[in-house]
Amino acid sequence: MLKNKIKLITKGLLSVILICLSVTLSACTGNSENNTIVNNSIDETTVVQSASEDRVHLSLMLDWYPNAVHTAIYTAKERGYFEEAGIELEILMPADANDPLKLAAVGQVDVAINYQSQLLISRNQGIPVVSIASYVQKPLNEIMVKADSGIKTPKDLEGKRVGYASSEVTEKMVRAVVEYAGGNPDNTEFIDVGFDLIPALTLDRVDAIEGAYINHELLLMEKEGYEIITISHTEYGVPEMLELIIITGEDTLKSESKKDAIKRFLEVLQRSQEDVVNSPKECLDILLNAENGESPLDEDIESESLNILLPLMGSEETPFLSQNLEQYEAVIKWMIEQEIISDVVRAEDSFVNILIE
Numbered sequence: 001m002l003k004n005k006i007k008l009i010t011k012g013l014l015s016v017i018l019i020c021l022s023v024t025l026s027a028c029t030g031n032s033e034n035n036t037i038v039n040n041s042i043d044e045t046t047v048v049q050s051a052s053e054d055r056v057h058l059s060l061m062l063d064w065y066p067n068a069v070h071t072a073i074y075t076a077k078e079r080g081y082f083e084e085a086g087i088e089l090e091i092l093m094p095a096d097a098n099d100p101l102k103l104a105a106v107g108q109v110d111v112a113i114n115y116q117s118q119l120l121i122s123r124n125q126g127i128p129v130v131s132i133a134s135y136v137q138k139p140l141n142e143i144m145v146k147a148d149s150g151i152k153t154p155k156d157l158e159g160k161r162v163g164y165a166s167s168e169v170t171e172k173m174v175r176a177v178v179e180y181a182g183g184n185p186d187n188t189e190f191i192d193v194g195f196d197l198i199p200a201l202t203l204d205r206v207d208a209i210e211g212a213y214i215n216h217e218l219l220l221m222e223k224e225g226y227e228i229i230t231i232s233h234t235e236y237g238v239p240e241m242l243e244l245i246i247i248t249g250e251d252t253l254k255s256e257s258k259k260d261a262i263k264r265f266l267e268v269l270q271r272s273q274e275d276v277v278n279s280p281k282e283c284l285d286i287l288l289n290a291e292n293g294e295s296p297l298d299e300d301i302e303s304e305s306l307n308i309l310l311p312l313m314g315s316e317e318t319p320f321l322s323q324n325l326e327q328y329e330a331v332i333k334w335m336i337e338q339e340i341i342s343d344v345v346r347a348e349d350s351f352v353n354i355l356i357e
Contacts, residue, residue: 165211
């Protein structure tokens with residue numbers, strides 16, 4: 001009898017426990033409003049996971065190692081602007097100068113920084129890449145000579161040695177300006193010095209260099225005490241080229257999700273560039289702090305470089321990231337005349353203004 005009573009009591013307690021467990025489980029597995037009330041930590045975790053799942057991965061390949069021209073990118077990344085826009089940005093550096101174009105063309109990187117002239121050459125070769133924004137709107141490349149060389153104009157390069165950086169375009173540019181100035185480019189000796197532009201000039205292996213940048217090589221030589229004169233191509237018949245542009249593959253743009261992410265990426269860059277314009281030193285410090293030691297940056301050089309770059313990256317007439325048909329047509333016309341590309345390259349196919357679509 002006592003045993004039966006114990007069994008009945010045990011069954012009763014077990015029933016109560018099961019009911020309590022059932023109620024507790026129901027509360028934990030109820031709707032989202034109940035989740036918020038019962039356990040805030042669960043709700044926050046769910047929100048974080050959801051945000052992570054909604055964020056689109058976007059890969060960006062730079063044109064070179066990080067330097068002053070990339071300040072807006074690193075500022076936006078450090079300040080969380082990309083995350084706010086739902087973008088998980090991966091920044092890559094090229095192992096080879098041709099990597100950005102090739103990898104963007106086949107979709108192995110989503111966007112890349114490259115050169116307008118190289119974009120047009122690639123399109124001439126049937127490589128499906130397109131520009132989505134300007135980045136540096138004016139040329140940075142100028143002919144450089146020592147001040148005591150006696151060279152004042154491109155005509156003076158007749159009979160001289162010109163070192164250039166392994167590029168058909170740069171050699172053609174020198175030939176064009178020499179001829180424009182009344183000289184004979186066939187009397188000029190062209191020497192491919194690769195990336196050894198500075199020692200080629202400073203050690204007098206050549207009389208002039210082509211392919212050097214006013215915001216980099218020029219500053220480095222001046223810091224070493226060399227007095228350098230620069231000759232602008234645009235003063236001698238060469239149209240202003242967009243020094244740097246942002247490109248993507250044509251197939252990448254066919255993906256609506258990627259195209260939307262690219263548009264948000266560009267909007268973030270606009271916002272971040274405003275920060276750089278308003279607080280250049282503060283933003284440059286972000287870039288310098290992000291430098292990983294593989295390509296040490298000289299703070300003084302990068303500061304001077306940024307001062308040179310900012311006015312060349314956008315203006316009231318041509319805002320940062322903007323592109324226009326007339327500029328592309330002028331560059332394509334000149335490149336066809338110089339037999340760098342053929343007339344199969346069309347300006348309207350070479351770029352797209354995603355930001356104003």
